[in-house]
Amino acid sequence: MKIKEKYRVGWDVGGAHLKAVMLDAGHHVLQVIQLPCPLWLGMEQLSLAVDRALVEMRQPQAHHAVTMTGELADLFRNRRHGVTAIATLMAEKLGPETYFYAGADGFVLLPQVDDCHDRIASANWHASVAWVARNLEQGLFIDIGSTTSDLIILSDGRPRNRGFSDAERMRNDELVYTGVVRTPIMALTGTIDFRGYEYRIAAEHFATTADIYRITGELMETEDMAATADGAEKSVEASMRRLARMLGHDYEDAGHADWVALAQSFRATQLAQLQEAINGLLARGQLTADAPLVAAGAGSFLVQELAAHLQRDCLQAESLIAAESNELRHWAGVCFPAYAVSCLMPEGGT
Structure with a gap:
């Protein structure tokens, strides 16, 4: 399947927010949209948010790719149910050729989603690190969002995660349920x-x-x-x-x-939680002493402080982004998985 459309849009469907990043054919950011989407209140929340985002884009001739974490919302009886429900709605809204990101397995279309549900579920972090790996040989990628923080080692140009699912990553210091907006004190x-x-x-x-x-x-x-x-x-x-x-x-x-x-x-206690996870990752010995921390997400300002404490450089993920303005570049960094999945979208067949 050849992408002929001029524009590419990456979507990140979360449990609380919907994020979309539009690129031109040269992978320059043209638009970034982040909308509240309290998915636990019902699928109509996602439907309304997608409709609003499409109106704001005003670019019907775009090709779309979707990643997600919203399948964990307690609206769904399990993650498989959540993945298929979200994917079905997104394909209805965006078209049957919409891609869904399945981690190391790449992209699939809606008919393959159910078979790949365990790779699609909460794979947005993998899209981010896979794209950073194309631009950086090693580092510790840290995306601090509104609700969770992803921490993934990048070594020899490859993600070195030990876990893939949320449960696996939570027990391996790679997913910490703490963020800068929604986390209860x-x-x-x-x-x-x-x-x-x-x-x-x-x-x-x-x-x-x-x-x-x-x-x-x-x-x-x-x-x-x-x-x-x-x-x-x-x-x-x-x-x-x-x-x-x-x-x-x-x-x-x-x-x-x-x-x-x-x-x-309270800020110090949150930093301590993150520092504890980072210490566990660094103890693996997979990074050299000069490997930087790579910061993304709404809480990227905290990564700067963590890097200073570790006496390591801090590379803002947004510095790797091509955009028409600093504001767009910043917002693409906040919505980094959506940006990454739009960049990773295949140019040729699935």
């Missing part, structure tokens, strides 16, 4: 120091990591798409109020500087 630590006292934090969904990074000023408003834990506004003060609840406090119980310090303390 209670998942970061059981205790925290605040104003000279140690607190056991509430096991309640009172606040998320987005509250931390609003307070520290590191989360861009355009990347802050998830609802807040209490449904209230996303201001710094409202974020401090939510963090206060984690300790049984009201916002009025302490000063602005105290809540900033608390946010920084």
Whole structure:
């Protein structure tokens, strides 16, 4: 099957967001779209998000490739059900020649999806690393997203993952369920120091990591798409109020500087989680001392700090991207799996 269309679009269907990156024939980024898509509320959420994205693209003559992680949403009875449901909807929206990324097996069309469901499920990280491997001999690829973080060793121009499924990667330090937007604060630590006292934090969904990074000023408003834990506004003060609840406090119980310090303390616990996983990967001895960390995702700013701690260079994945503007380049880095799958899409037959 020969791709004759001028444009190529890569899609990353997540459980909370839909991402799409459009390229021209020379693999230059023309458009990046990220939309909220709370898939656990029903497939109509994905249907509406795809329709909206297609309207924003205004380019019907594009060829499409899809990767996904949304099959893990509890809307589906199992991952196989999720993969086939998502793929069926995407093929209905994008056309029967839509490709689906199946990891090391490459791309398949809808009739092959069910047979390949275990390779299609949550393979977006593999697309990212496979594309980086075409441009970099070695490094530790780290994509910190809104919900999860992917950490994959790249050596001799190849991904060196020990796991492929979510379960396999979670037990091999290659998938850490922590991100900079949706992660509940209670998942970061059981205790925290605040104003000279140690607190056991509430096991309640009172606040998320987005509250931390609003307070520290590191989360861009355009990347802050998830609802807040209490449904209230996303201001710094409202974020401090939510963090206060984690300790049984009201916002009025302490000063602005105290809540900033608390946010920084929670930030440190998240960095510690990531550092622990990185240490496990580096202990494999597959990377030289000068191998860089490669940063992608909405939380790429954290990778810079992790690299500095390890005394390693930090290469922003967006620096490998050809785009018409720095803004497009940045957004393609945030939506890196969608960008990668659009680049990897075959030029010839399946």
